[in-house]
Each structure stands twice: as structure tokens, then as C-alpha cells.
Amino acid sequence: MTQPSATADATDGATATPTANDRLAAIDIGSNSVRIVVARAVDGGYQVLDEERENTRLAASLAATGHLCPDTMAATIAALRSFVTMAQGYNVANIRAIATSAVRDAANGREFCQRIQEELGLKVDIIPPREEGRLSFLSVARAFDVSDKAVAVADIGGGSTEIVLAAGGVVEEVYATRLGAVRVAEACGLTGVCTAKQIDGAERHIDDVLRRHARKPPLAPAMVYGAGGTFTALAWMMLGREGAGEDATARGYRVNRADLNHLIADLARMTLEERSKVSGLNPKRADIIVAGLMVIDRILKHFGVNEVQVHTGGVRDGLLLTMVESSKTSGRALTATERQEAVERFAERCGTDLPHARQVAWMASKLLEELATQLEPSLGLRVSDKPLIEAAAVLSNVGYLVNYDGHHKHSYHLIINSDLPGFERDDLRVVANVARYHRGSRPKQKHKPFAALGVEDQERVAKLAAILRLALALDRTHQQQVNDVAVKVTKSTVEIAIRATGDAEVDLWAARRKVDLFERVFGRSVEFVVTP
Incomplete structure (x- = not known):
């Protein structure tokens, strides 16, 4: 029995002759070893061209000193130098290096990364534990x-x-x-x-x-x-x-x-x-x-x-898959349509009722737009937040995938770990929190994810969640009977007029029971009327 080196779960492509612009290299600087995989993008995945590893024990002195020691840093840089040469030999167009626990925890970790960039011209990203776990899962999900x-x-x-x-x-x-x-x-x-x-x-x-x-x-x-x-x-x-x-x-x-x-x-x-x-x-x-x-x-x-x-793959494989996916957009920003399609694909994977989700997203967006144009600016409601409330609306019930009880909390975790394309990390935190508060308790400082937000984002979450609760209730039956909503704001009230194709009494009953958070954050009572 011959023990092979650790490899990605991909086809061996050493005999392939790829074009230069589809060649990728992923480097993982770990506590025990440093590794490289050279591959080419193919059919939404990748084909391994070459790989190498060196056991450098970068973290050998970390527990005792809190620092990376000179000898292990030198050994790691020597390994990286040969890896860069390997990548150049394959004419790699896209190379990415990441560092994990040892560099992340060391007092001189960032200084070490700076030294690598100065000596080798190689930029090293120190990734957080959450990203490390996500990359490993991507690799597993590809193989099983x-x-x-x-x-x-x-x-x-x-x-x-x-x-x-x-x-x-x-x-x-x-x-x-x-x-x-x-x-x-x-x-x-x-x-x-x-x-x-x-x-x-x-x-x-x-x-x-x-x-x-x-x-x-x-x-x-x-x-x-x-x-x-x-x-x-x-x-x-x-x-x-x-x-x-x-x-x-x-x-x-x-x-x-x-x-x-x-x-x-x-x-x-x-x-x-x-x-x-x-x-x-x-x-x-x-x-x-x-x-x-x-x-x-x-x-x-x-x-x-x-x-x-x-699983014989891991972080490097997940990194390569991420690089392949990123190359599809060639670094350009996603359009609004592409971003919404990504949200809906994720929701569909979680078993979401998409017709209901789209109905709620449309109503939430319409309510936000009309409220933002009529309420006093000091309340800070912004039309530009429409993509966030639309995403939260579509994703609010994805937590059912995990468990019915407390599904709103599961929705938060699924969204925050989703790495949805087209959303900055801060915006994704807002989306996840808005979805989390679509039901149940109002936002509170004792809730750690909410407390971790800045004051302005906490206020955004409370207002957007209040609107989302009404939109969800207005399709309580999942029948999409409401075909228009209009808002009229006075000093003391918000009148929401709805037009429906059928009997929307159950939806109205549900909406009237969900006004408490809205009235609290906007300081106005809510009235519903039905228009012909």
C-alpha cells in the first residue's frame, strides 16, 4: 500500500494543456504545513495540475512564546519561494495565498505576512476561523x-x-x-x-x-x-x-x-x-x-x-472552488438582477416557498419606498435599503430547513454563513438580523448579533424588521391575494391601503396583530383599509 500525498477531490490533470488564463493556484499556510495546489478551471470546477507540501511546523513555538520563531518562518518562506516558482512555471494567472491559525494567533503574524510580500511579491490573506470552516465545507459538499x-x-x-x-x-x-x-x-x-x-x-x-x-x-x-x-x-x-x-x-x-x-x-x-x-x-x-x-x-x-x-480535500479545495466561482464575474460587481437571483437560488435550496417570498419582498419594498418618501428624514429610513429588505424578505423563512421551532434564529445563522454574492459583509449582517426579527422578540441589546452592530445599523434593523413583519402578515395565507399597497402618513398615524383580488380578511387579521414593533419604532399607530 502506497500512501499518496494529500490531494484535492478532483481529476488528475497533469497531462492537460490548459490555456494560461484558466490556471489557478491556491496556497494554504497552516500551523503544521504549507501546501499549494495548481489547477485549471473547467466546467464550474477545477482539474489538478500539480501540488506540493512542506512540513514547516510554523506554530512550533507559538504556545510558549506567542510568536512565530525565526527558524520556522525561514522554512516557510523557503517553501513559499519554491511554490511561487512552481506557479510561474505553469504560467498561473490567478494565485491566492491564505494563512490560518498559526499566523492568525501570532503576535508577529501580520509582520510575517508583510515580509512574505516584500521578499516574494506574494500577498497573504489571514482568514478568520469562520471563513476557514466555510472553505472546508465547500470542499466536502463538492465531494459528497x-x-x-x-x-x-x-x-x-x-x-x-x-x-x-x-x-x-x-x-x-x-x-x-x-x-x-x-x-x-x-x-x-x-x-x-x-x-x-x-x-x-x-x-x-x-x-x-x-x-x-x-x-x-x-x-x-x-x-x-x-x-x-x-x-x-x-x-x-x-x-x-x-x-x-x-x-x-x-x-x-x-x-x-x-x-x-x-x-x-x-x-x-x-x-x-x-x-x-x-x-x-x-x-x-x-x-x-x-x-x-x-x-x-x-x-x-x-x-x-x-x-x-x-475527506481527503480541505481548505485549499474550497479556496479553488471560490476562485473559480469568482472568475465567472471577472471581478465586476453583480447587477441587481444577478444579486436577487443569487438570493432566490439560496432560498430555493433551503426549501422556501418562492411565490410567497417574492410577494412579501415586493410588498416590503413598496412599503419601504412610500414610507421613506413621506416620513421625516430624521427617522433615517432610506429607499436605498430596498435590496436589503427584499433579500431579508425572501430569506426570512430559510430557517425551516433546520427546525420549525426558533426558525427565525436559524434563518439568521444560515444567512450570515451564506457568503451571498453581491452583498458587503456589513450589509449581510443587516439582512441576517432583519430576517431574524421577522417574528418573535423585538431587537434587544442582550442578543449578541444585534448588539454587535453599530448604532445606525441597529436602528436600520429595527425599522426594516418592523416593515417586514407587516409584509409577511399581508400574505399570511400564502395566496398572494394583495395586489397593491399604498401608504399615507400623518403626524400620528400610518394608513396602509390594500387592494386584493379575493377575500384578504385573514391576511388583514394577521397584519393587525403584527403592528406592535412598527408602532414602537415609528411612533405612529397603524390603520389598514381595503380599497376597491
């Missing part, structure tokens, strides 16, 4: 069918572990934990022969971190997918135990908790020298493998899942 079930994706690096919860192929939550294999190995003394006391202490430590930083979903995931070197090492070691042949593959390999725990127990008793000889395990990973496998085991226990399925 996750469209019809709730799943968790765990990406174990050297310094951190990102856990993604998704339902129906849509990300709901991303958790970042300081449970990287290197970090846990050093913190819990798991680098050499491990005592029972050390194992127990590590279990308590990992369980405590998961309990504090990874909320359990309403229902246990149907499967946990694992990305990163620890998972591929697990698969190869299990295949080695089975005596698998040359055609064996780690991709999609499944391991249950019982077999995982047997492996952990065996490895924990070994010296580093003994571990380095284990079939399927890269000797350079021998000192951190017990810690990494323990993180896998405790994640499975935490989420109530008995089995993990190994």
Missing part, C-alpha cells in the same frame, strides 16, 4: 452528497479545529476552537508515551472546549465528515491494519468510534520511534497523532455520532 441531511464537518489543523454544522447542503453554524493537533499535544503532554492520567486530562480538556464553544444542534448530525491531515492519517492507518492493497484510497473511508478508540489506545502506549513505523502514518506526524485522534473521538461523542467519514 450532503443536500438531504444534517451533517457536521470537522477540519483539524495544527492550531485550531473548525466545526461546521449544515443542513440540506447549507451552512448554519461555524465553530472555531483552539483544539489543533499540535496545540492539544503540547498542552496535554501527548507527544510521547501517554499515561492514563494524561489521556483522562486530555479528554476533559477537549470536552470542556467543545461544551463551551460548539453548541449541539437540535438533532444529531447524520454524519461527521473529517478534513485535514489527522483524518487522512486515520484512514491510512486503518487501511494499513487491514492490509489494504496498492489501489486503496483514503477518500470516503469510514471509521467508527470503537475502532478509533482501539487505535488511540495502541498509539498512546508507543514511543515516538515506534509510532513513526506505524503503517500509513507519516513519521513527521507521530508526535501529534494521538492528540489529533482524541479530538476526533471527542467531537463524535459531543455530537452523538458513532462514525466519521474521511
